[in-house]
Amino acid sequence: MATTTAAQKRAQGKAEYDAFMAACPSRKLLDRISNKWVTLILAALGSDGSPQQDAGCAGGPRPMRYSELSRLLAGVSQKMLTQTLRSLERDGLITRTVTPTVPVTVSYELTGLGLSLHHMMRGIKGWAETNMDDVLANREAYDSRVT
Template identity: 45%
Template sequence: MVTTSSGFVHPGNPYRADCPTRRILDRIGDRWTVLIVGVLGQEGDVRFSELRRRIEGISQKMLTQTLRGLERDGLVRRTVYPQVPVRVEYALTDAGCTLVEPLRALQEWSIEHLGDVSASRESYDRTD
């Protein structure tokens, strides 16, 4: 069930363009989210610089944006330690922890099917 700002309650339906579940799917289906949740699910509390080091190819800007979105959605907790220099760590919330297994399944699927997908892409590209 989804309650809108006007108080209307309706069941979530991601196939409807106006359903808020679409925004949630956009967030959790994003490749950077999958990788960030993967690292946080393995490591627990992780500093920004460690996340950036572990996730090759992610820019500082994209990591910042993705972490902010995950924090806004209640999936990641940001903790600031008032020391010099300031230390900031990120961790999954309880809700974020529930994503670890489904997203890990996607990662494992991609590894398991990498050969088949690569072969299909090569075959498709040859037909052009």
Template identity: 50%
Template sequence: MIGTTSSWDLYERGCPSRDLLDRIGDKWSILVLGELGEHGRSRFTELRNRLSGVSEKMLTQTLRALESDGLVLRTVHARVPVRVDYELTALGQTLRAPLRALTEWSLQHTDEVLAARAAYAARVEQGA
């Protein structure tokens, strides 16, 4: 049922909530949503410049997907040259706090994760 959580099973293949989690958890989606949450309305080139490493194609695909999910609003201003702005919708705004918490966790625990990766690589190298 739409609007309830009782009918969705995140662990079931084909579940729409799983698809949505995949979308939100995508590398570029998290960064785009975070950037729009922090900076507000932005032009394509502004986003591309702030998201180091993203290609135009990937940014375009990500923005279209987020727009189709109702998380991002695309506004075209009819003028010369055409101006296109992107911003979070009201639904997209509801992701700001969870994404901020995930970002803060990542920043706080990066050193620990890097140490764990190094320890794991050393164990694998030794054949353990």
């Protein structure tokens, strides 16, 4: 009987992830990252909210303070922002850095894993903004046919 190394076992485990299967753990990850606040936080980290940044003309991702994120994400409650940031930190997508100043400074930054997802989330955000008029027109046309 052939023995397998730990690296081979990990590679085999990765190959077995299939989100179409009910028991696949990647479904929970997909559920988490498809949340609107996760999408917006990952898209926002490193953004100054300017149109130039959205067009890709400004600098790359950078650390942001909690208050910056709160201002940028209109409508997010303090509780939801805190919970979402904690879940992203737990998943290894962001890091939380506490600087001992008066008052204490807390900043959030994308990890390498988070950065790989950041680019996709910015693309999804851009797609939604670009295509919203078409989606609204299609909804209106559908609703007029159905009712």
